[in-house]
Amino acid sequence: MEKILVAGATGTTGKKVINLLKDTDHYTPVAMVRNESQEKQFKDQGVETVWGDLTKDVSNTTKGIHKVIFAAGSGGKDVHNVDQEGAKRLIDASKKDRIEKFVMLSSMGADNPQGELKEYLQAKQNADQYLDISGLTFSIVRPGALNNNEGLGKIKLQHKLNEQGEIPRWDVARTLVKSLDTNVAKNQAFEILTGETNIEEAVQAFQVV
Template sequence: MTTLIIGANGQIGRRLCQQCAAAHVPVRAMIRHENQRAFFEELGIETVRGDLGGDMTAVFTGCDQVVFTAGSGASTGPEQTLMIDLNGAMRAIDLAREQGVERFIMVSTRHTDPLQGPERLRPYLAAKRAADAYLTHSGLAHVILRPGRLTDAPGSGRIALSREEASGEDVSRDNVARVIVTLLKRQQLDHREFVLLDGERVIDEAIR
């Protein structure tokens, strides 16, 4: 079973690909530019060119699962937020469904209500809310991850699945990637949503 990673060259995506390579989980990295290929080839990971704002029809061929961990980035304006975080995600969901992908894992945000998030992030949060709803009603088996404030701290391998369990609002990108690897191995988990924060529960035990 091969998993397509959309957003493979991002901060979570690179960590995820490294961990998948170490765990011998077969993945395909979607890249936009040729100069991104070397990083993944050194890991022994297949790459395919695709663009959330352009052509990506062929990238799904032969893939059974999709991880969407792409984002327009904090420095882009509302136009890119709409094209990548909303329309790009919706197109990926449509193409996955059309090409018989079995499961779609979405890396989203903990803020399910854009008005509860920081004002400067509200367009992004609104786009993520709409994309999540589109996935939920797509008919695809899916998992939506709702990580808290992302950090570059080393992954502890321990998480919390609610604010009540957690000691703070943060989660390391390493831990997010580890959770995704666990989900890729546990294909029976679908139609689920997880809040994801750093905590005290061992990942393998928490994701059951």
């Protein structure tokens, strides 16, 4: 069983990632937590935890971990320290412990930050670029606007979609988990929206030409 560290495990998308990993035959989730109440929440579910604060030191969080999903976010409250520098801290820890793959939850627009979300998108772009040159094997997943609708299990996926749209958090979480496969979207970024293609099929078929 591969141990998967989930940063942002207490968030809306992160919790869904944890639940999906629990239901697989070959992954074991490890939730990154910051306090005892968060720890208890996961231990009550039988989920392993590790203490780490993305705004400080996370160098201990990747020991014994095979792969990482970064699904953390500050909700616009501290984009520099969490979304950007927090991601960099975890990337550095992952390099030190030779993590096999790092899956980054980014955002559509991170390749060209502008508009009212420019500060957030710039932070995501900086984190994505840091991962790109880290030497780690990675996938960067850039969804459109997230909603809390029931997941359909079907997406539209391309390197660049050139359109706006939404996608349920469940389908984003499923895409992140499917991207853990070392050979899927290796060292590539891609965008996703709700679509017509089964998630596993779309992710497996993705190749940048």
